[in-house]
Amino acid sequence: MEKARSQQKAVKASIRQSQRSASTLRAASVFVGTARIVAKERYRNFCRLTFRCPEIAATARPGQFINVYLDGLGEGIPFERYGLPMAAILPRPFSIAKLLSLRKGEVSADEAPQAFSILFDLRGIGTHWLAQLTTDVPVRVAGPLGNGFWLLKGMRTAVLVAGGIGIAPFPFFAEWLKKQGVEPIVLLGARTAEHLPFDPVRAEFPLLRNGKPLSYWAIDEFESLGVRSAIALEEPKEGFFVGTVVQLLEAWLATQKEGEQIALYGCGPLPMLQALAAVAAQHRLPCQVSLEERMGCGIGICFGCPIPTNDGYKLCCTDGPVFNAHEVAWEQLLPPPSLVPHPVTRQGQSP
């Protein structure tokens, strides 16, 4: 008990030292207020909500996130209906998936966007509640929060590697990269086609290996942005790359000349990100990962989201969620395989 307490103290002290003053400065530009839902899409197990909120849309950077509060503002659908008001206390963090203009007709390139969207899969009580809200409902939000992805000097190609819903921050990031003159390429992996957060479409300019497409299918969202993409499915399906998204990345990297100015960016489940970091190290490529740690406050107060790094503990919410993959202490972040519980089905029985 005493040992655990002193360990906890050490974590807190280590975090306090890390860029505290910088976090305080960043917090100054955070908007806290209500945003109205202006569009909603539900498909399979996913939901996309678009909020009118010029304050967040005008200052957000790719890789940043927002907090959504489930405190009964969602008119007509009080959260208490679910019988667990305590579950409403903690805000739910979501990546900013896209910035949008709400103006009709032609919009000039330098006009600030007025809306942003989030994309999420329905997991627990909060995401199910959010997915029931309708357009015009006001919701309390805070953002933009955290530190997003950063550009590296001289980079020409950014490969955005996503596992499942980890694709969420990449439409915003890909559009932004194009504006900076960097070519984005998006690789998305899922277990089956039913688990894809976006629809597959025939790739117009597929990624090739030995003159053949690695995947004949691309992602509709990115195809419409003019960004090349490819899909890996673990369960074989005709036309798709068969394997994990990191294997797809390795297959594509094998077609590239050494010395190409490539940077890797990842978002998805931890084991996938760890595998991505290993491939990046092997190819000596820079790599940034967006980490998803359970959060309390989301603004650096509760110390609830420590991330072990080679430079001590950092906070996922204010130092991240994006970290240099080569600085994350992966072996401390992931539990040893012997401690991972056996997979449990929805009925609570091992398969």
Ligand SMILES: Cc1cc2nc3c(=O)[nH]c(=O)nc-3n(C[C@H](O)[C@H](O)[C@H](O)COP(=O)(O)OP(=O)(O)OC[C@H]3O[C@@H](n4cnc5c(N)ncnc54)[C@H](O)[C@@H]3O)c2cc1C
């Ligand atoms: C920086 C960041 C960005 C995220 N972006 C997205 C996104 O764009 N799309 C998306 O689908 N999901 C995203 N997540 C995960 C998302 O926050 C959780 O899926 C969501 O909070 C689950 O809420 P729930 O009430 O449905 O689940 P419950 O399990 O009922 O939640 C209980 C508590 O655990 C927390 N929690 C549960 N799962 C997670 C998780 N995986 N990560 C962090 N906290 C969790 C909840 O916030 C809540 O406080 C992100 C997480 C972080 C940290």
Ligand code: FES
């Ligand atoms: S969530 Fe509270 S400090 Fe990060």
